[in-house]
Amino acid sequence: MINTIIFDLGAVLIDWNPQYLYRKIFADEQEMQTFLSTICTPEWNEEQDAGRSLQEGADFLVTKFPDHAENIRAFYGRWEEMLGGAIDDTVEIFKQLKDSGKYKIYALTNWSAETFEIAKAKYDFLDWFDGIVISGVERTRKPFPEFYQILLDRYNIKSEEALFIDDNHRNIVAAEALGMNAVHFTSASELKHQLAILNVSI
The missing domain is CATH 3.40.50.1000 (HAD superfamily/HAD-like)
Structure with a gap:
């Protein structure tokens, strides 16, 4: 019962879908998909889901991919746009x-x-x-x-x-x-x- x-x-x-935000950021669909599959990945996001702070998560990626710093920080800085x-x-x-x-x-x-x-x-x-x-x-x-x-x-x-x-x-x-x-x-x-x-x- x-x-x-x-x-x-x-x-x-x-x-909830990150693509709602990143379609505003990237003019090219494939470029967006590459970013979300190789940089701001679901696996990375899950670390924040498991308790890592948003600041720490973003800083970690910015250190690895400094050329993408603005787009990385948008993930949580503009998070509500993913809803x-x-x-x-x-x-x-x-x-x-x-x-x-x-x-x-x-x-x-x-x-x-x-x-x-x-x-x-x-x-x-x-x-x-x-x-x-x-x-x-x-x-x-x-x-x-x-x-x-x-x-x-x-x-x-x-x-x-x-x-x-x-x-x-x-x-x-x-x-x-x-x-x-x-x-x-x-x-x-x-x-x-x-x-x-x-x-x-x-």
Whole structure:
């Protein structure tokens, strides 16, 4: 019996994409893609998600790539321009789950503690959760099992009674290894279908 729903945030409930910013900076699409795949990479960003300060992360890259200093510093200096808005169809599913009164609902997110405050002020639905565990605060992140365990322990969640929803397949695999039910998010419509299969009513 599932009584707990755990949402990822980015690409599930919130549309965040560095390309929204860097298309304003780079006139050439390929040049932008090269920058985001070789300099301001997802792996580099995850270090900030895991607790490294934004200043330290930016300084580290500027030292390695001084010719790209301005564009590197734009990553966090203009971070809010990477936000494309709420993913409304998924937020509606969240609302229906919340309104049903049947489930405790949490968020487990890889997110810098510093930039999360920007999102918190921007999206009212972040106040709907029964709890949010943020990687930048805990100084660890998905897919490391200790990060999931922080959530389970803090809120007395039994893994077999929890459903975890994330767009990143590696994070799904890690959740399942801890005994959680899991849905690999691809779209709101597919999520609805998977919830029905799992007898999670909305």
